[in-house]
Amino acid sequence: MKTEGDGSAPRLAAARALLQVLDQGKALDSALDQAVAALATARDRALARRLSHAVLRDWPALDGLLGKLIKRRPARRDRLVWFVLAVGLAELRQQREPAPAVVHAAVAAVAAAGLGRLKGLANAVLRNYQRQRSTLEAGQDDDPVLAWGYPRWLIERIRQDWPAQWEQILAAGNQPPPLTLRVNRRHWCRDEALAALLAAGHQAAPLDGLPDALVLSQRAAVSALPGFADGGLSVQDGAAQLAVEHLDLVAGQRVLDACAAPGGKAAHILERADVELTAVDVDARRLDQVADNFRRLQLGGRLVVGNAADPAAWWDGQPFDRILVDAPCSATGVIRRHPDIRWLRQPGDIAALVALQASLLDALWPLLVPGGILVYATCSVLAVENHEQGRSFLERHEDADVIDHDQLPGLACQPGRQIVPGALDLDGFYHLAMRKLQPD
Ligand SMILES: C[S@@+](CC[C@H](N)C(=O)[O-])C[C@H]1O[C@@H](n2cnc3c(N)ncnc32)[C@H](O)[C@@H]1O
Incomplete structure (x- = not known):
C-alpha cells in the first residue's frame, strides 16, 4: 500500500493507538480516531487501522519477539518505540511490503516520534529479526497463546465451551470481517x-x-x-440482523428495545414493521447515536435514557408485545471487528456481565404481555452468557416457553441458537426467543 512521504505517519499513528489500548486499556476505535486525525489521506488512515489490527491479532508473539531482540527494556518515556517496532515486526511477518521499505518506515517513525536517538536500535532490531527469524520463532506454534494470538484464559474458555469448534472460532477472530x-x-x-x-x-x-x-x-x-x-x-453484520427475524413482528405491536444504543437493531425493527417502539439505553451519549441513526433513516421511536433493570423509573405500565434485550456482554463474538476486545476484557469481567444480563431479563419479563415474545441476544460466544444464561432464566420463570426457530441460521444449543464464528462468515451471536405463557 503506497503511503504519503516516508511512510512514518501511519505507522506512528498505529503505534500511538496501540500504546493506548495495550498499556492504558483504552478502546481501539477511540484511540485510533484520535491517532489518525492528523493523517493526510484516507489511505494512510486505512493503513494505520490495518496495522493496529494486525498487531493486536498477533500481540503475544510480537511482544515475545521484541523481548528476545531487545536486551534492555526501553525506559517508560521511550515506551512508544516498543509499539513502533511491533508494527514493523508485524509487517515483516506478513511480508506484504518489501523488508527494506518496512525497516525504513519504522526507523523514520521512531525519528518522527521524537526518539531519534533510538533509530539505531530500531534498525538493528528489525534487521536482526530478519536474520534470525527461524531461530527466534522456533516453537511458537507449540504455545496456543503465541499460535492464536489470544490470552490463555479466553482460549481455555472457548475451548471448554466449544470443544469441536474452538479452533474455528479463534481462527475466525483473526480474519478481517466483511x-x-x-x-x-x-x-x-x-x-x-x-x-x-x-x-x-x-x-x-x-x-x-x-x-x-x-x-x-x-x-x-x-x-x-x-x-x-x-x-x-x-x-450491520448479518448476525445482528437476525434479532428482527426472532422477534416475529406484526404491525401495531408495542415493542421495547431495552438496550438500544447505537440503534442498529432498533432501526431494523422500525424498517420492518409499523410498530410503536420504545428504545431505552442507560447511556445518554450513546442514545444520541440512536437519534442520529433514526434521523438519517427517517424513522421515529420513543427514546428513553434509563436503566432497563429498573423499569419503575421509566415504564408507563402498558405491557409490551415484543421485548428485545440485546444485552451488554463480553463481545467475544465480534473479536474479528474489534481485536482489542481480547486484551481489554478480563476474566473477572464475565461474572459481572452474567449477573447484569440476568437482572435485565428478570426485570423486563414482567413488562411482556402474556403471549408476547422476548428475544435475548448477545454478541458473545461464551456459554455462561448465552445458553447457560437462558437455562437459568427458564428455571426461574415457569411461564417462559422457548421458540425454536429451526429455520433461522445458527446452531441449536438448548435453549436458543448460536452463530458460531467461522461457520457462515457472520459475527458470533446468540439469540433466544421466548413466549410468555398465558396464566392458567
Ligand atoms: C450490545 S449494546 C446494544 C446494541 C444495540 N442493540 C444495537 O443494535 O445497536 C448494549 C447496550 O446496553 C446498554 N446498557 C448497559 N446496561 C444497561 C442498562 N442497565 N439499562 C439499559 N441499557 C444498558 C449499553 O449502554 C449499550 O448501549
Missing part, C-alpha cells in the same frame, strides 16, 4: 439496492437466510454508497 449492509425496506427492496450497488461498480451479493443483508466483496467508503445518505442502507 462489509455487510442492511437494506432499508421502507426505502427500496433488496434487489433494487443490489442493482444500484452493481451499477456503481461495487461487487455485492445477498446473504443466505438473511432477507435484508448484502455483503460487499471489497471495502468501500460507506457514506458514498448509493442510497446511504438518504437512509437506504446501513452497515
Whole structure:
C-alpha cells in the first residue's frame, strides 16, 4: 500500500493507538480516531487501522519477539518505540511490503516520534529479526497463546465451551470481517439496492437466510454508497440482523428495545414493521447515536435514557408485545471487528456481565404481555452468557416457553441458537426467543 512521504505517519499513528489500548486499556476505535486525525489521506488512515489490527491479532508473539531482540527494556518515556517496532515486526511477518521499505518506515517513525536517538536500535532490531527469524520463532506454534494470538484464559474458555469448534472460532477472530449492509425496506427492496450497488461498480451479493443483508466483496467508503445518505442502507453484520427475524413482528405491536444504543437493531425493527417502539439505553451519549441513526433513516421511536433493570423509573405500565434485550456482554463474538476486545476484557469481567444480563431479563419479563415474545441476544460466544444464561432464566420463570426457530441460521444449543464464528462468515451471536405463557 503506497503511503504519503516516508511512510512514518501511519505507522506512528498505529503505534500511538496501540500504546493506548495495550498499556492504558483504552478502546481501539477511540484511540485510533484520535491517532489518525492528523493523517493526510484516507489511505494512510486505512493503513494505520490495518496495522493496529494486525498487531493486536498477533500481540503475544510480537511482544515475545521484541523481548528476545531487545536486551534492555526501553525506559517508560521511550515506551512508544516498543509499539513502533511491533508494527514493523508485524509487517515483516506478513511480508506484504518489501523488508527494506518496512525497516525504513519504522526507523523514520521512531525519528518522527521524537526518539531519534533510538533509530539505531530500531534498525538493528528489525534487521536482526530478519536474520534470525527461524531461530527466534522456533516453537511458537507449540504455545496456543503465541499460535492464536489470544490470552490463555479466553482460549481455555472457548475451548471448554466449544470443544469441536474452538479452533474455528479463534481462527475466525483473526480474519478481517466483511462489509455487510442492511437494506432499508421502507426505502427500496433488496434487489433494487443490489442493482444500484452493481451499477456503481461495487461487487455485492445477498446473504443466505438473511432477507435484508448484502455483503460487499471489497471495502468501500460507506457514506458514498448509493442510497446511504438518504437512509437506504446501513452497515450491520448479518448476525445482528437476525434479532428482527426472532422477534416475529406484526404491525401495531408495542415493542421495547431495552438496550438500544447505537440503534442498529432498533432501526431494523422500525424498517420492518409499523410498530410503536420504545428504545431505552442507560447511556445518554450513546442514545444520541440512536437519534442520529433514526434521523438519517427517517424513522421515529420513543427514546428513553434509563436503566432497563429498573423499569419503575421509566415504564408507563402498558405491557409490551415484543421485548428485545440485546444485552451488554463480553463481545467475544465480534473479536474479528474489534481485536482489542481480547486484551481489554478480563476474566473477572464475565461474572459481572452474567449477573447484569440476568437482572435485565428478570426485570423486563414482567413488562411482556402474556403471549408476547422476548428475544435475548448477545454478541458473545461464551456459554455462561448465552445458553447457560437462558437455562437459568427458564428455571426461574415457569411461564417462559422457548421458540425454536429451526429455520433461522445458527446452531441449536438448548435453549436458543448460536452463530458460531467461522461457520457462515457472520459475527458470533446468540439469540433466544421466548413466549410468555398465558396464566392458567
Ligand atoms: C450490545 S449494546 C446494544 C446494541 C444495540 N442493540 C444495537 O443494535 O445497536 C448494549 C447496550 O446496553 C446498554 N446498557 C448497559 N446496561 C444497561 C442498562 N442497565 N439499562 C439499559 N441499557 C444498558 C449499553 O449502554 C449499550 O448501549
